[in-house]
Amino acid sequence: MSVVAKAIELLSHFSVRRPELGLSQLCRLAKRDKATTYRHLTALEALGFLEQNPVTKAYRIGPAVLHLADVREATVPRRDGAMVPLRLLAEQTGETAHVSVLSGVVLHAMAHSESTRHSTRAVIDLQTLPLHATASGICLLAFGSDELRHAALSNLTPFTPNTPTSEQRLDAAIAAAKAGGFGESDRAFEDEIYSLAAPVYDRTGEIAGAVAVASVASRITPDAALAIKKGLTQAAHEISHNWGGSIPEEIQTLWQTTLHPTSRDIAQKVPTP
Template identity: 30%
Template sequence: MSVGPRPDGVKGWCVADMVGKALRVLSLLGEYPDGVGLSELARRAGYPVSTTHRLLSSLQEQGFARSDPGSKRYALGLRLFELGQRVSHARGFAGVALPVLRTLTEQTGEPTLMAVLDGHEQLYVHSVQGPRQIQIRGEPGQRGPLHCTSMGKCLVAFAPERAALVESLELTALSPRTITSRADFAREIASVRARGYAVADEEHEPGIRAVGVPVLAPDGTAIAAVSTAAPAYRVTMAELEAFVPALQAAARELAASLPR
């Protein structure tokens, strides 16, 4: 990629533009764990096939993408896994968090999930499955909404930018019970801050309930959130809320262990 002046004399615009396009292609590749064809990827990205091919070639050279010569499909490369492992190690998620989450699941008999705030979404970093056949999953690396999940509400309620998030988050209705009123959402976040935990009663998906707590830094801001989730037919909200002391104990342990 060459760097050239724009008509107005600003340099470097071509590089910035191509980096943005490459990142978009990389993000789209993440939506196709089994790989995607060049034409489909170009259509999704909104770029010409030739441009998409050039971007993929550059990503492949650096190990961020790979292609299958037989199927001619592209997928994410192992370089991303390597970087992800480094981030996980640096944040202490793997070595510190997993034992705590496993102990919590042993206490509740239900899955334990962990997420961090990333912009206007939550990013799942861990999910420990329980002993039951039917499980609620939050696959590491996937993203979820903030306004209708217990962990999301905790991350908003204890975020430094809480007021801005309350005012700017899209309150998309994902189930009949999703909070979509700005005023109601503000009251909900205030309630979460006051009581120290959040619930989601079939707000994200019908049939799923969850309770979550923040993992707080010394300044009172959330560095993560943990939750217990279960099918609504199996667990009442009262039963889930009975797990709050165990969740808060786990959160305190994580807060003391996770690097910041």
């Protein structure tokens, strides 16, 4: 592991829920030496990636990242195109919606929107999403290249008792996504969290990321899941459109058969409008 990686990895311990961290605290989290960690922290501080609370001496993310985020958005303006559909999705479902974007074989969380309907809700606060344990990740594995599957198999970290940690269980989850058109994670990454995800495409024609809804597991009913899936298809369409891509025909037909009544059901219903 290079110094650069070690230093920057420190940044990943900061989150919305843990926005300020002291030196010792950070040493424990990163499982690293105090002197080394201190030097990394001061280096990052000098670069504007961290700054120190003058009172508590704790560190927090610095202002330099804001400019970089601007440049990113100006270069690849994906976030703008995701936020509107995302907010709508969160509103419609009353849950937390988020979008992730693939960079190489790593899936990065990019934007999220929380509904205020429920007092308990999923909180998305991650930089990278594990491919094997999240609905979004399963989506990418189902509709992305085989290279991703190899990357996923090389790191089957167990997060909960439900995390698929064997090739068999992972392949089962992937097969389910390929059959239904949605990635699913039933308490596989965090206890109590149930997620559904749909693939998103950009101008390259390849899968570019995923849009997902995370809910409290105990709240999910078949009807609720159906509503989420309907919202997801709409959001996936819109975000893909905004990113210059479109949902492949084959996935659209998958969604059709998953969400809508079979031809026989239609025959029964159409006569009575």
